């Protein structure tokens with residue numbers, strides 16, 4: 001049977017939340033903790049309105065471990081490359097930080113967050129509930145130039161559900177067979193989507209989204225105390241195919257992270273370039289096993305100042 005490590009078991013759960021204003025955070029149960037190093041993603045609540053390529057649902061239990069152990073008190077959890085935002089959402093829903101900031105450069109993706117968090121959730125759920133999912137209806141929505149942030153958000157949700165792998169990058173194709181050959185409607189769960197959007201909107205006092213450059217934000221945040229940064233940029237190889245914005249200066253990103261006064265956790269693909277950058281900045285690196293959506297086992301990297309909390 002899986003046992004919690006003594007480190008986590010013995011630690012009073014209140015210590016690291018000294019600055020947090022919310023009470024009784026929902027601590028996850030043992031079932032969420034990795035077994036044989038691999039997280040069972042079915043144990044992590046699905047909260048994002050996106051199916052996001054490169055999404056980090058599988059990392060949520062590790063982030064919980066990290067936040068329980070981080071030494072400096074924090075009031076804001078910052079995700080400078082937010083994408084589908086499952087990590088920031090989990091932090092907000094579980095009360096692991098009083099505030100969450102999502103930053104995303106892609107205007108389409110950011111439009112979804114801003115619509116949900118800035119009063120447009122009802123409008124968006126009404127559109128989703130009324131949408132007659134079909135190839136013609138999708139083409140109609142996607143052929144129009146969105147006239148508002150809300151319209152952009154709705155078109156993005158439709159495209160995210162219709163495209164293969166949820167990929168929103170230019171050139172991504174629409175899926176043909178869908179799940180079990182059920183075609184386009186196989187990824188269209190309007191009730192579930194609306195429920196998730198309403199739940200996120202209910203937490204809007206705790207979550208905000210900025211559309212902009214996560215690297216610039218990190219540079220500007222060098223001297224900032226009271227935050228923690230979860231940094232999940234487009235990966236060096238796969239990022240090109242998956243995201244409209246994928247051209248990150250990884251060397252500059254490492255330099256900005258290493259200058260942060262606050263604690264941070266980065267995730268990356270396991271490549272020589274990334275290991276060399278981590279080593280050049282004196283950062284700690286751990287390999288973390290994961291299972292892809294195609295059930296392939298693969299290793300990714302966690303990078304931070306000290307990853308002693310990581311129990312493998």
Ligand SMILES: C[S@@+](CC[C@H](N)C(=O)[O-])C[C@H]1O[C@@H](n2cnc3c(N)ncnc32)[C@H](O)[C@@H]1O
Pocket residue numbers: 052053054055056057080081082083084085086087103104105106109212213214215232233234235243244245246247248
């Ligand atoms: C690996 S994905 C993040 C996935 C996310 N952690 C999740 O679980 O869904 C990287 C994201 O960074 C965004 N991005 C790329 N360049 C950016 C930049 N300079 N600033 C902010 N976001 C950027 C991409 O659009 C993409 O959504």
